[in-house]
């Protein structure tokens with residue numbers, strides 16, 4: 624039987640505070656695993672992407688992750704962890 628095992632991807636949001644301004648992991652990921660969304664909105668005003676906490680990074684397509692580690696290497700805040708899950712004992 625063929626079983627697909629996806630890596631575990633952790634985002635430390637205390638370290639990744641301005642993802643829409645940074646975007647490095649989003650730009651380097653070959654399979655577009657990450658997405659970024661607004662957390663705070665002010666009516667009629669552009670949300671300041673440089674203010675911590677206004678945007679949050681998310682893992683949208685974990686099943687597309689090949690564990691290439693490019694995002695981990697490029698992150699300036701050391702905010703990402705990508706690990707293969709421990710094999711379940713047979």
Ligand code: SF4
Nearest residue numbers: 639642645647648698
């Ligand atoms: S590269 Fe790091 S700091 Fe930049 S958006 Fe991605 S997780 Fe956040």
Ligand code: SF4
Nearest residue numbers: 652688689691692694
């Ligand atoms: S390890 Fe590679 S494929 Fe997985 S999220 Fe990071 S850059 Fe994308």
